Amino acid sequence: MIHLLLSIILSSFLFVIFKYFEKFRIDNLQAIVVNYFVAFSIGYATTTENVHFTEIPAQPWFYGVLFLGFLFIFLFNVMALTAQKAGMSVVSVAGKMSVVIPITFGIIVYNESYGVVKILGILLALLSVYLTSRKDSSDFDQKYLYLPIILFVGSGILDTTIKYVENNYVSDGGLELYSASIFLVAGMLGVLLLSILFIMGKVKFQFKNIIGGIVLGIPNYYTIFYLLKALEMDHMETSTIFTVNNVATVSFSTLLGIMIFKERLNKRNWIGVVLSIIAIILVTL
Secondary structure, eight states: OHHHHHHHHHHHHHHHHHHHHHHTTOOHHHHHHHHHHHHHHHHHHHOOSOOOGGGGGGSTTHHHHHHHHHHHHHHHHHHHHHHHHHOHHHHHHHHHGGGHHHHHHHHHHSOOOOOHHHHHHHHHHHHHHHHHHOOOTTTOOGGGTHHHHHHHHHHHHHHHHHHHHHHHHOOTTOHHHHHHHHHHHHHHHHHHHHHHHHHTTOOOOOHHHHHHHHHHHHHHHHHHHHHHHHHTOTTSOHHHHHHHHHHHHHHHHHHHHHHHHOOOOOHHHHHHHHHHHHHHHHHHO
């Protein structure tokens, strides 16, 4: 259970880091790319598997890692934009309530428990995403409403794929290398994108972006690593782990947003947050 708690805390603080990126005018993409190489370095340095760097493409989980790496670099940028344009509560709920996707997958593929209560919870989860994402016109430009929608769908696919690949292709003791390789692919894709933008003259490299990437990379690696460790627990279903992780992150992130950045939630948003908690409880039960 300690692994799940650590993942929740670190995941919530990622949103705080993104808000400070905006304050210090740190380029999201540059910092995110650096963050991925930092995360890869941590995972590769701590792995217990005797696998050389050049042997990574030969691993059975490599093609899954390619897909996950693409999702990481794409969704991390969407997450950063959503946090800055819509607020921490919106990004946390839109991203974390995507739990309905891996839960549905778990019911179909892993034959996990389901019933009227769990289905009701899934429907309430979808409603809570909409309510929490809707801000007053003075607080949230409606042209950015597509961001939490993309984050919701993408995050659900990401969580589902991470568990599926880990469950079917990752050997005992290979969790660190598996996690690290996802970050490596994401980082390499990010470098390719940055190179194109640099040639087009649309980016300017700054040292502060490297510092931001280092600050982001350390908690980012352990957020994924501890979640994967929690998913290895035999006495809890995948749906239960994802739901507890997601609702706790939603609640803690919203609290941090109010305390640190003085974010405001309207009545509709509060209803959405409350519904998200009820939904997670129902799905867990």
